[in-house]
Amino acid sequence: MATINKNAIQQVVTLVSNKRIGAYHQILLNVGDVVKSCRPGNFVAIRVGGDSSKMILRRAFAISRVADNSQYGGTMELIVAPHGSGSKWLCSQQEGAEIDIIAPLGTAFGIPTEPINALLIGGGYGSAPLFGLADVLKNRGCKVDMLLGASVGSKIYAPMEGKRSVNSLKIYTEDGSMGETGRVTENLLDIVRDRNVDVIYSCGPMAMLSAITALVAETEVIHQCAVEESMACGVGICMTCVLPVQNEDGTTLMLRSCIDGPVMDGSNVRWDLVGKVPEALA
Amino acid sequence: MTLPVDMSTTLGNAWFPAPLFTASGCASSGKELAQFFPLNQIGAVVTKSVMSKPRHGRPTPRMAETPSGMLNSIGLQGPGIDSFLANDVPWLLEQKARVIVSIAGETVEEYSTLARKLRSVSGISAVEVNISCPNVENRGLVFACDPDASRRVIDGVRKTIGGDLPIIAKLSPDVTDLPSIARGVVDAGADGLALINTVLGMVINIDSMRPHLGGKTGGLSGPAIKPVAVRAIYQVHAALPKVPILGMGGVASGRDALELILAGASGVSIGTASFGNPSAIIEIQNELRDLLAARGFATMQQAIGYAHREEA
Ligand SMILES: Cc1cc2nc3c(=O)[nH]c(=O)nc-3n(C[C@H](O)[C@H](O)[C@H](O)COP(=O)(O)OP(=O)(O)OC[C@H]3O[C@@H](n4cnc5c(N)ncnc54)[C@H](O)[C@@H]3O)c2cc1C
Ligand SMILES: Cc1cc2nc3c(=O)[nH]c(=O)nc-3n(C[C@H](O)[C@H](O)[C@H](O)COP(=O)(O)O)c2cc1C
Numbered sequence: 001m002a003t004i005n006k007n008a009i010q011q012v013v014t015l016v017s018n019k020r021i022g023a024y025h026q027i028l029l030n031v032g033d034v035v036k037s038c039r040p041g042n043f044v045a046i047r048v049g050g051d052s053s054k055m056i057l058r059r060a061f062a063i064s065r066v067a068d069n070s071q072y073g074g075t076m077e078l079i080v081a082p083h084g085s086g087s088k089w090l091c092s093q094q095e096g097a098e099i100d101i102i103a104p105l106g107t108a109f110g111i112p113t114e115p116i117n118a119l120l121i122g123g124g125y126g127s128a129p130l131f132g133l134a135d136v137l138k139n140r141g142c143k144v145d146m147l148l149g150a151s152v153g154s155k156i157y158a159p160m161e162g163k164r165s166v167n168s169l170k171i172y173t174e175d176g177s178m179g180e181t182g183r184v185t186e187n188l189l190d191i192v193r194d195r196n197v198d199v200i201y202s203c204g205p206m207a208m209l210s211a212i213t214a215l216v217a218e219t220e221v222i223h224q225c226a227v228e229e230s231m232a233c234g235v236g237i238c239m240t241c242v243l244p245v246q247n248e249d250g251t252t253l254m255l256r257s258c259i260d261g262p263v264m265d266g267s268n269v270r271w272d273l274v275g276k277v278p279e280a281l282a
Numbered sequence: 283m284t285l286p287v288d289m290s291t292t293l294g295n296a297w298f299p300a301p302l303f304t305a306s307g308c309a310s311s312g313k314e315l316a317q318f319f320p321l322n323q324i325g326a327v328v329t330k331s332v333m334s335k336p337r338h339g340r341p342t343p344r345m346a347e348t349p350s351g352m353l354n355s356i357g358l359q360g361p362g363i364d365s366f367l368a369n370d371v372p373w374l375l376e377q378k379a380r381v382i383v384s385i386a387g388e389t390v391e392e393y394s395t396l397a398r399k400l401r402s403v404s405g406i407s408a409v410e411v412n413i414s415c416p417n418v419e420n421r422g423l424v425f426a427c428d429p430d431a432s433r434r435v436i437d438g439v440r441k442t443i444g445g446d447l448p449i450i451a452k453l454s455p456d457v458t459d460l461p462s463i464a465r466g467v468v469d470a471g472a473d474g475l476a477l478i479n480t481v482l483g484m485v486i487n488i489d490s491m492r493p494h495l496g497g498k499t500g501g502l503s504g505p506a507i508k509p510v511a512v513r514a515i516y517q518v519h520a521a522l523p524k525v526p527i528l529g530m531g532g533v534a535s536g537r538d539a540l541e542l543i544l545a546g547a548s549g550v551s552i553g554t555a556s557f558g559n560p561s562a563i564i565e566i567q568n569e570l571r572d573l574l575a576a577r578g579f580a581t582m583q584q585a586i587g588y589a590h591r592e593e594a
């Protein structure tokens with residue numbers, strides 16, 4: 001009997017569409033009933049390169065959104081940055097291509113039972129899962145504000161229809177080519193105070209997640225972040241994806257970000273120890 | 283129509299209904315794979331090498347994909363033997379899975395301590411002794427690369443564990459004379475051999491212009507090392523034809539598994555292939571059955587070492 005990734009299935013699915021949006025590709029997959037068990041924050045592990053590829057490991061992508069569409073059945077949207085050979089292969093796949101996926105994997109963002117004030121912060125393609133999350137929060141009566149940041153405007157992913165689920169959207173770019181010049185962390189504490197933010201949900205580069213954690217450390221705000229560590233298996237069997245996370249009793253453990261994450265409580269992650277080894281265990 | 287093939291195998295006095303196993307460190311303690319196939323359908327779950335104390339392992343990055351392979355530097359992260367025996371083994375036995383426990387140590391004494399703890403555990407099928415670990419008492423030289431240290435580890439485990447539980451010594455291919463190391467550990471009391479552990483390698487990141495892995499060097503696994511595994515198994519089977527070998531290294535299909543068996547393996551462990559496909563073991567087992575049937579083998583065991591037969 002499985003106790004981990006209980007809803008995950010491996011299947012070969014069909015690519016419905018592949019559109020370029022700025023620096024990214026918006027990829028839509030026809031995945032069927034599995035959409036019913038996908039939650040915002042979960043990710044998908046995709047086999048890349050075709051059958052005779054020298055790439056033997058899957059690539060992880062956040063599930064941006066799922067829909068139970070009348071035309072295609074269940075569809076899953078991904079926002080993919082062409083980075084190295086695996087992600088470029090995925091971005092080169094055309095309509096009708098068969099893609100081998102395992103989903104849904106990992107933890108999901110915690111959804112409050114009360115209508116709270118939520119602030120969603122995305123860096124680069126990290127905004128992908130936040131729009132699906134915004135829909136869910138909005139349906140629960142939450143107030144949803146969003147901050148997105150990237151180095152340049154082409155790396156901001158903010159679809160028109162997604163904007164409907166947020167009360168406000170503020171964009172920052174480091175070169176000023178879109179929105180305000182600067183970073184999402186610029187006036188974060190003011191925003192948190194002015195809008196009475198209860199929970200921050202974030203997804204983006206590790207440096208951004210760590211900076212947000214440090215900024216809100218002295219506040220009451222809960223910070224749920226989706227981390228990104230290099231993963232060999234995505235299902236918990238290889239121990240490559242670990243992050244130092246503090247326990248209730250104060251000890252630090254190396255937890256697998258694929259099954260104990262990607263969504264983690266930012267205040268528990270020992271950001272200072274990422275890439276290092278914690279003090280010896282007793 | 284082909285007749286069903288008897289897929290059962292033995293390693294020492296342990297019997298398994300099927301010849302495919304997980305590879306240590308590539309299935310954690312089994313729970314994670316249970317979503318993808320019933321664990322009792324394979325030969326056995328070989329668990330991640332466990333040490334006497336809990337361990338954090340090495341810093342990240344811990345892996346780098348390489349052409350048809352990967353490097354890993356996990357550093358034996360784990361919960362320690364006490365927690366492992368209290369939590370992981372009972373769960374596996376509840377699933378009716380057969381279990382081979384892999385142990386690792388930093389000193390000859392640590393291996394014996396681990397063996398002592400295993401002696402009283404009922405239900406496990408065998409112990410795999412991972413001796414590809416740095417020996418802290420000898421400037422970090424890997425036990426498996428030192429014939430004398432290899433022998434002393436296995437001798438210590440044999441003496442503490444007593445009679446029945448089969449001991450499988452897992453060897454490193456990074457040695458000059460593998461058959462002589464194999465003979466040494468068999469003389470010291472190993473009932474079987476596991477071949478091969480990963481091959482030492484390194485990747486340098488050309489942006490940082492430093493070794494990519496946190497641990498600098500790492501173990502190469504995956505299809506890239508399959509020919510090394512076939513060679514190692516062939517050489518050792520030729521030297522010690524009566525000693526059962528649990529073969530591994532780059533197996534990703536039924537054809538690969540058959541190749542290792544023909545070279546002399548009595549069973550085959552699947553490691554890295556499970557990362558790309560968590561149900562790989564079951565698929566490979568089914569492919570192997572069909573390949574054996576197509577070649578007229580009534581039992582898997584008839585194929586063991588078949589590549590060594592005399593020219594007709
Ligand atoms: C939980 C999670 C969610 C992600 N979500 C998205 C997303 O929504 N959109 C998107 O574009 N990318 C996402 N990524 C990053 C994406 O997985 C990497 O860009 C991709 O694996 C790079 O593979 P490559 O072959 O193109 O690059 P290479 O650099 O050639 O990859 C080599 C190896 O390193 C690993 N690797 C390299 N970069 C990363 C990275 N940044 N994160 C993890 N592994 C890496 C690869 O998996 C591969 O095994 C996510 C990663 C994780 C872990
Ligand atoms: C991520 C990873 C972790 C491993 N951990 C262990 C381990 O704890 N003990 C051990 O004996 N071998 C370990 N190995 C080696 C494998 O068990 C196996 O011998 C090797 O990977 C070759 O097989 P493969 O190519 O099928 O992966 C590990 C391999 C990998 C890739």
Ligand code: FES
Pocket residue numbers: 230231232233234235236237238239240241242256257258259
């Ligand atoms: S990626 Fe393998 S354990 Fe997390």
